[in-house]
Amino acid sequence: MRLDALVETPESFGSSYEEEHTLTLEDIREWIVPADDGAMFGVFADGALAGMVGVGRQRKLKMRHKAHIWSMYVTPAQRGRGFARLLMQAAIGHARTMRGVRQVQLSVTANNTAAVALYAGMGFAVYGHEPEALCVNGRLYDEALMALPLADG
Numbered sequence: 702m703r704l705d706a707l708v709e710t711p712e713s714f715g716s717s718y719e720e721e722h723t724l725t726l727e728d729i730r731e732w733i734v735p736a737d738d739g740a741m742f743g744v745f746a747d748g749a750l751a752g753m754v755g756v757g758r759q760r761k762l763k764m765r766h767k768a769h770i771w772s773m774y775v776t777p778a779q780r781g782r783g784f785a786r787l788l789m790q791a792a793i794g795h796a797r798t799m800r801g802v803r804q805v806q807l808s809v810t811a812n813n814t815a816a817v818a819l820y821a822g823m824g825f826a827v828y829g830h831e832p833e834a835l836c837v838n839g840r841l842y843d844e845a846l847m848a849l850p851l852a853d854g
C-alpha cells in the first residue's frame with residue numbers, strides 16, 4: 702500500500718517510490734512495530750487494508766515534545782467513508798500517550814484540499830507555508846505546515 706500511495710499521489714509525500722521500492726519486508730516490519738515513541742495504524746474494510754497513517758515522536762532531545770504524522774493514505778475505492786478521520790483519531794490518541802508531547806505536526810501539499818480539510822476538521826491549524834517544498838517530476842509544490850496543540854502534553 703505504501704508503494705501504491707507513492708505511485709498514485711507522489712506529490713502528497715516527501716518520500717519517493719524510487720527510494721522505497723527496494724525496502725525489504727523486514728524494513729517494513731520495523732516501521733509498523735508499535736512503540737512508545739511511534740506507531741503505524743491501519744484501517745481494514747472487507748478483510749483488506751484500506752488505509753494507513755504513521756505517528757512518531759521526534760528523536761532529538763530538544764524536539765521530543767513534538768510528534769508528527771506521516772504516510773496518511775486511504776485507497777481510492779475506500780475514500781469518503783470516514784476512514785482517514787478514524788486513522789487520525791488513532792494517531793492523535795497515540796501521541797497523547799507519549800509523555801511530554803505538546804503538539805502534533807504535519808506537512809501537507811498546499812493544494813491538497815481534501816487532506817487540508819481533513820486536518821483542519823481535526824483541529825490542526827496552519828503555522829507556516831513553505832514555497833516550493835517538493836519538486837515532483839519537474840513540478841514544484843508548496844506545503845502547508847500544520848499543528849495540533851495537545852492540551853496537557
Ligand SMILES: CC(C)(COP(=O)(O)OP(=O)(O)OC[C@H]1O[C@@H](n2cnc3c(N)ncnc32)[C@H](O)[C@@H]1OP(=O)(O)O)[C@@H](O)C(=O)NCCC(=O)NCCS
Nearest residue numbers: 713773774775780781782783784785786809815816818819
Ligand atoms: C486525504 C485522504 C487521506 C482522505 O481520506 P478519506 O478516507 O476519503 O477521508 P474521510 O472520509 O475520513 O474524510 C474526513 C474529512 O476529510 C475531508 N475530505 C475528505 N475527502 C475530501 C474531498 N474529496 N474534498 C474535500 N474534503 C475532503 C473532509 O473534511 C472530511 O470530513 P467530512 O466528511 O465531514 O466533510 C485521501 O483522499 C487520500 O488518501 N488521498 C491521497 C493521499 C493523500 O493526499 N494523503 C495526505 C498526505 S498529507
